Each structure stands twice: as structure tokens, then as C-alpha cells.
Amino acid sequence: MSKKVLIKLENKQDFSGKQPAVDIKHEFNGELYIKKEKYYLSYNDHSEGIDGARTILKIDPERERVLLLREEPAEMKQTFKKAEKIKGYFKTAYGKLELAVKTSDLKIDIEDNNGIIKIEYHLFLGGELSSNHKLKLSYSKEGIEN
Known part of the structure; x- marks a missing residue:
């Protein structure tokens, strides 16, 4: 069974002085569902250049792992x-x-009705460090119209 949730995404991208840091903030209406003790957040991403691509986050608290899957036209797996x-x-x-x-x-830090995932990571393109990121994803049933 899935629940409608409001998903907030904040991402600070630091390009190590190559260009100014960028702060990205978005809100999406999405769904949360739980399957085999893993949490799934699903939403259509309308960020620039992504054109509404369906995005799924598979959150595995036990293994402390997050998988990001995005469908075409901006297919991604990380x-x-x-x-x-x-x-x-x-x-x-x-x-x-x-x-x-x-x-x-x-x-x-997730529960059935709300949660927060914070990820700090270094992005490498072609084996070279491209940028540093601080990503915060949160979700809640609050603010959703049923």
C-alpha cells in the first residue's frame, strides 16, 4: 500500500572554485511505499532538462544504502x-x-509518515572529481491533499 507524501529536495553543489556553488530546492508530490523492509519514494521530477522523468529512491536502512533510479528521458542509476x-x-x-x-x-531517519535522508558525496566524471554535494531529501504526509 502506498501513501501520498510531499517530498522536499535540497542539494548544495560545490564545484571546488571552478564555478560558484549552486543551491537547488524542489518540492514534489510523490508516493511512499514499503516492500520487504525497504522504503521507496517515487515522484516525477520536473527539474530543468528532466521533463517529468519518474524517479525512485530505494532506501535500505538496515544496509545503510540508498539507490536512485530515474527513467527516461534523463535515465540515471546511482x-x-x-x-x-x-x-x-x-x-x-x-x-x-x-x-x-x-x-x-x-x-x-525514516518512518512510515515522514523522514529525512542526508547524503554528502563527491561526484566523479571520467575519474576526476567534478563536484561535492550535500543532498537532503525529506518527506511527510503533511501538506498533501487526499
């Missing part, structure tokens, strides 16, 4: 696990871009 560098990809109209993230910190 896993976040503290102290691990994990390969992923981002697919665009121009081709598939191989990437990797090294998660320096991951905090998962």
Missing part, C-alpha cells in the same frame, strides 16, 4: 553507501555518461 565509491551512469540524448560517487556521510 547507489550511495557511506565510505564507498560506487559507479553509476546518467544517460542523455547525447549518450551515456559514466560517473561515480564517493559517499562521505549518509544519514537515514
Whole structure:
């Protein structure tokens, strides 16, 4: 059974002085469901260039891992696990871009009606450090019209 939730996304992107840091904030109406002791957040992302692509976060509190899956037109797959560098990809109209993230910190504080996931990570493109990120995702049933 799924529940309607309001999802708030905040991401601070630091490009190590190559360009100014960027703060991104979005809100999405989405769904939360639980399957085999894992939490799933699902929403359509209307960020620039993503065109409403369905995004799913699979949150595994026991293994302290978060998997991000996004469908076309901005297909993406990336896993976040503290102290691990994990390969992923981002697919665009121009081709598939191989990437990797090294998660320096991951905090998962979730319940059935609300929760917060905080991920600090370093993004690598072509084996080189591209940017540092502080991502905060929160969800709650508050503010949702039934």
C-alpha cells in the first residue's frame, strides 16, 4: 500500500572554485511505499532538462544504502553507501555518461509518515572529481491533499 507524501529536495553543489556553488530546492508530490523492509519514494521530477522523468529512491536502512533510479528521458542509476565509491551512469540524448560517487556521510531517519535522508558525496566524471554535494531529501504526509 502506498501513501501520498510531499517530498522536499535540497542539494548544495560545490564545484571546488571552478564555478560558484549552486543551491537547488524542489518540492514534489510523490508516493511512499514499503516492500520487504525497504522504503521507496517515487515522484516525477520536473527539474530543468528532466521533463517529468519518474524517479525512485530505494532506501535500505538496515544496509545503510540508498539507490536512485530515474527513467527516461534523463535515465540515471546511482547507489550511495557511506565510505564507498560506487559507479553509476546518467544517460542523455547525447549518450551515456559514466560517473561515480564517493559517499562521505549518509544519514537515514525514516518512518512510515515522514523522514529525512542526508547524503554528502563527491561526484566523479571520467575519474576526476567534478563536484561535492550535500543532498537532503525529506518527506511527510503533511501538506498533501487526499
